[in-house]
């Protein structure tokens with residue numbers, strides 16, 4: 001039943017003005033349910049916890065303002081897709097990782113470490129974009145900031161570090177990134193680092209977290225920075241849940257029961273996240289949602305790996321020549337056909353079944369993945385997720401939670417835990 005709540009006239013006018021006009025229902029969609037989904041989506045506070053748009057901003061000089069013909073998002077399409085808040089990834093690739101400090105302590109020469117510098121450049125890239133469009137977007141660091149931005153009709157930009165090597169093994173750097181506004185950190189990327197193991201490297205180095213890793217988690221709790229366990233090994237995941245005093249998130253991971261990739265979480269991990277009060281933010285990457293897609297891509301992968309090595313040797317990664325060579329390679333060996341949107345929706349529904357509707361959200365990985373399912377081609381199509389969740393029988397309150405309510409609850413709880421620990425000295 002529809003609840004009628006009396007609202008001031010100006011508020012209603014504002015809300016209606018902020019809602020883009022209803023586009024025609026996509027082929028095969030029920031027109032009435034689509035109308036309901038559209039209204040629900042654009043009145044909900046929608047949060048995505050992972051996009052790699054910052055990499056485009058930094059490496060390609062990407063302008064986030066006007067509508068772009070490539071990539072998954074820009075401010076125009078973000079408005080159309082009703083995306084209120086985005087955690088922009090401060091992504092530090094494994095190649096920046098070095099262990100200067102560790103090796104120097106052992107009296108060795110050490111590998112130059114470019115991790116913190118890269119993270120700072122990423123932050124600068126995002127802050128420059130925010131400064132360029134102050135009436136359209138705003139940097140947010142608290143739940144209150146995000147809610148205010150939504151009321152003002154401005155897109156909320158938040159920052160999460162991806163790759164714990166960004167802090168170069170120093171709690172001082174972790175604290176400085178918090179000062180700069182970073183509000184989550186993915187403890188690893190594809191590499192083991194000074195304090196935690198990744199799911200992408202064998203053999204394990206620490207079998208989870210070492211003593212420094214435990215201090216990193218506790219210091220993040222004290223600061224009010226969300227601990228992100230996407231990308232970490234299963235042992236690291238378990239260690240974090242033992243140590244943390246606040247809820248944690250998987251900022252961009254899907255379900256291993258439906259797609260066997262190590263980046264995804266098992267049902268036991270989903271239940272553990274539920275118990276912790278955390279949330280699993282479902283990743284859209286074709287390779288994380290569909291085993292069949294990965295199987296179809298196997299012959300291509302072998303070919304591409306061979307040519308890729310030659311390109312990497314010939315050109316500097318990220319340079320214009322390098323990008324052109326990679327694009328030519330993609331044209332020569334095209335990616336397999338993407339799976340349909342239904343494959344992605346299955347992950348949302350599975351996670352809701354196993355962890356509960358309070359522990360699932362959106363972590364698209366837009367602008368960071370080579371393929372997304374057909375029907376969710378860019379940020380403008382986010383309302384289709386709302387439609388599909390309603391169609392699957394999730395009630396409106398539940399859909400609002402998945403769209404962003406759950407993540408904001410975690411963030412609020414992390415803020416409360418930090419406030420309760422305010423008297424503890426820094427580690």
Ligand SMILES: [Zn+2]
Pocket residue numbers: 162231252
């Ligand atoms: Zn990632």
